[in-house]
Amino acid sequence: xxxxxxxxxxxxxxxxxxxxxxxxxxxxxxxxxxxxxxxxxxxxxxxxxxxxxxxxxxxxxxxxxxxxxxxxxxxxxxxxxxxxxxxxxxxxxxxxxxxxxxxxxxxxxxxxxxxxxxxxxxxxxxxxxxxxxxxxxxxxxxxxxxxxxxxxxxxxxxxxxxxxxxxxxxxxxxxxxxxxxxxxxxxxxxxxxxxxxxxxxx
Numbered sequence: 001x002x003x004x005x006x007x008x009x010x011x012x013x014x015x016x017x018x019x020x021x022x023x024x025x026x027x028x029x030x031x032x033x034x035x036x037x038x039x040x041x042x043x044x045x046x047x048x049x050x051x052x053x054x055x056x057x058x059x060x061x062x063x064x065x066x067x068x069x070x071x072x073x074x075x076x077x078x079x080x081x082x083x084x085x086x087x088x089x090x091x092x093x094x095x096x097x098x099x100x101x102x103x104x105x106x107x108x109x110x111x112x113x114x115x116x117x118x119x120x121x122x123x124x125x126x127x128x129x130x131x132x133x134x135x136x137x138x139x140x141x142x143x144x145x146x147x148x149x150x151x152x153x154x155x156x157x158x159x160x161x162x163x164x165x166x167x168x169x170x171x172x173x174x175x176x177x178x179x180x181x182x183x184x185x186x187x188x189x190x191x192x193x194x195x196x197x198x199x200x201x202x
Contacts, residue, residue, distance in 0.1 A: 002026040002198065003038030007055045010044030010082065011182070018184040022191070024198055032064035040198065041065075041074060045081025049105065049147070050093025052081055062098065069100055075175045076100070077197050083149055083171070083178030092147050100176045102152035103168075113164040116146040123169050123181065123189075127158050131170070131177060131196050139189040141169070141181035149180060175202045 002019055006012055006028045019026035029035060043065075045052050056062045068074050078086045087097040090105035097105070108115045124138045148167040151157050159170035161180070169180045170193075177197065183190035 001038050003029040003035060003041045005035075005041060005043050005061060006030050007052070007059050007061060009047045009052050009055060010079075011046055011184070012044065014182075014184045015042060015044055015079070018191070018194055022195055022198065032060040035061075035064050035068060038074065041068070041076045043076060043078045043082035043085060045079065045083075045085060047081060048092060049081065049084055049090040049097070050095050052085060053093075053095060053097060056085070065098060069098075069176070072175060073202055075197065075200050075202060076177070078176075078178040079184075080145060080180065080182060083180055084147060086171075086176060086178050087149055088152075090147065101156055101171050101173045101178060103150050103156070103171070104152075105147050105149055107147050108164060111164060117143050117148075117163045119143065121161050121163060121181075123159050123161050125159050127155070129158050129172060130200055131158065131172060131193065133196050134192050135189060141179075141183065141186040141189055143169075143181045145180060149178060175200075 084105045085097050086100040087103045087105050088099045120140045123141050156171050156173045157168045158172045161169040171178045183193045
């Protein structure tokens with residue numbers, strides 16, 4: 001089963017619809033004790049980083065996710081804010097994240113482009129990876145965010161996007177992945193990315 005983690009700050013409905021469209025067996029997880037029953041996990045998110053990490057902590061999800069990550073056998077996909085939560089630290093709330101993919105989250109400078117970054121933008125592959133199988137070297141996806149992820153290691157950057165500055169729009173380390181955009185709102189490319197995540201083997 002694909003577990004969609006519900007901690008009260010994710011766009012759960014559209015992700016469930018996306019899973020149903022692909023014929024995937026999915027369930028919304030509100031109890032961290034049920035995470036061990038899932039073959040894959042999706043960590044969505046919309047809102048403020050500090051609030052999100054506090055809710056994960058108070059709900060018991062942080063401890064459970066750390067244990068699952070330590071085993072290294074369960075693929076996890078973070079979407080938008082969910083991707084940020086995978087980082088070591090975020091300027092939004094100035095607090096620590098899960099630390100699954102070494103990196104930090106910063107706010108767009110807003111010098112030449114409006115913040116938040118909203119709408120369709122180009123995603124360019126940086127590193128060949130099975131998560132992007134079947135996609136062209138560049139494709140378009142739907143973004144909605146004011147903060148962006150910076151990987152510590154270039155080897156964890158799978159795709160990038162230019163919006164005033166170059167940002168890491170798909171990241172991956174081992175079985176952990178993050179997508180800055182919303183694949184469930186990104187038409188054919190988004191469907192294919194989710195499908196690839198569902199078939200990814202650690």
